[in-house]
Every structure is written in structure tokens, then in C-alpha cells.
Amino acid sequence: MVALGQFLEVLLSGLLAGVLYSLVALGFVLIFKASGVFNFAQGAMVLLAGLALVRSLDLMVAKGLPFWAAVIIGLLFAAAIMAAMAFLVERFVLGPLANQDGLTLFMATIGVTFMIEGGAQMLFGSNVYPLRLYPDDAWFMFENIFEGGILLNKLDVWGGVIAGVLVAGLALFFQWTKTGRALRAVADDHTAAQSVGISLNWIWFVVWLVAGLVALVAATVWGTKLGVQFSITFLALKALPVLIIGGFTSVPGAIVGGLIAGAGEKLAEAYLGPIIGGGIEYWFAYVLALIVLLARPQGLFGERIIERI
DSSP, X not given: OHHHHHHHHHHHHHHHXXXXXXXXXXXXXXXXXXXXXXXXXXXXXXXXXXXXXXXXXXXXXXXXXXXXXXXXXHHHHHHHHHHHHHHHHIIIIIGGGTTOOXXXXXXXHHHHHHHHHHHHHHHHOSSOBOOOSSOOOEEEEOTTTSXXXXXXXXXXXXXXXXXXXXXXXXXXXXXXXXXXXXXXXXXXOHHHHHHTTOOHHHHHHHHHHHHHHHHHHHHHHHHHHHOBOGGGGGHHHHHHHHHXXXXXXXXXXXXXXXHHHHHHHHHXXXXXXXXXXXXXXXTHHHHHHHHHHHHOTTOSSSOOOOOOO
């Protein structure tokens, strides 16, 4: 029973950690699904949203506002910053590059990454800012079944709930709204979408805005977990195997891919680490991603791409 309890604790910890990775991966999926662009700047967007939130929150609390009011104002300010970022990216980066190939747009997002990081540092500074929006203590569960119980972090549970709500909302948005259908049309063919009256500039603004708001949600969780700091930009690298496993075009796939990657790395660290050495959790998800690439290149939930020649 002790071994089973330990296994369940590691498994649950991995699943919930994977959900946190999925919060970042969702932003990648949104932009790729709607525009066919792999947005390397998503990690920087999480950083920008987190810095805008924590700095405005600190300012409002210093002025004597109640914490709940400061949080609301901080979220609104951060959302406005992400809207401004979406407008600037569309107007000065993606708009002039409309109908260019995917590699050109990908390289443009690398440039956007450095511009966001530099702008965030000039506006908000480069210190580590603590953020406490969710409880970060733990529950001990099933103590009457397993000796010592199972440790479950409350922050991870909050992340799971938030991710579930986001996936449900985004699925409804893409399936049942006119804008969501337009986003999918643009992803299929930019030129054809423009020929039927869909404004490419408007669609790209909307999708970057939605991805920015998703980055803000991710920043609230990751900022509470790690503090808001520039290393958050490297979350993009943690999200990459999640995207490969789940598929670049699937919102539910981002969640399932996160669950697989998170559980896999935690179980590997716990049970393979003592045999082959520590640190396995930092690279094991990429091994899983490579296996999926060899078996199903489009990912478990990705759309099969058929090119006619």
C-alpha cells in the first residue's frame, strides 16, 4: 500500500504539473490554429502579462485599495497591455508580412520575443516579483487508506480547474461563434479567406488578443508558483513537447499532451532517476515527443495534413 500510495502521489503530481504546461501550450495552439504561425513569443507574452499584473497590483495595494479591488484593476490593466501588444504585433509585424511563408512568420515571432522582453524590462523592471493569487499549500488526502496520505498541491489543483474552464470556453468559441469560424478559415487558406470578405488584419488581432489573455491566465498561475521573473519566458521550451504530443491544431490535445508529458517526466524521475541518474524530468518529455513524432507526426489529436501534387 505504501508503494501504491507513492505511485499515485507521483502520478497526480505529474498530471497536475502537466496541466500547468498546457496553460502555456494553449496560447501556441490558438495562434497556430488560426494563422498557421508557430508563435515563439508565447513565453514572452506570459512574462509581459505577469509583470503588468504584479506591478499594477503592487501599486494599487500601496495606494490602500482592498486586495480584491487591486486584483480586478490589475487584471484589467494587464488585459489592456496584452490588447495593445496584439495591436502592435498585427499592425507592424504580421500585417506587412501577410501571405508570407510560415518560416518567415516564425522568424518574425522570434523578433517579437526580444522586443517584448526588452519592452517589459524597460516598463516594469527586471526583478523577481512575488505573486500570491492562489493558495500554494497542500492537502494530505486518503490518510486512512495510504500510510502518510497523498500530498496534493492546491495551486496545481487550481491550475487544473482553470485549464478545464479555458478549454471548454475555447472549444465553444471556435465551434459556435462567427469569429471562431473565421479564425479556422484563415488558418486553412489566407487568400481564400480574404476573397470571401474576412479581414486578415482583424482576425490576426483577435487571435493574438485571445492568446494574450490566455497568457495572462497562465501568468497568474506560474507567477504564483515561481514568482514573476524573466525565466518564465523559457516556458515556451517546456510547452514544445506538449504541442508535439497533443498536436499543434488541437485545443484538447494541448491538455492531453500536457498530462502525458507531466506524468511521464515525474514517473521517470521517481522510478528511472535512481537507475540512470537525476535530472531526467528535464528531458524525458522530449523523448516522449520524439516517440510520438515517429509514430504520428501530426500529434495524437492533430489534423492529418494531405498535400496534393
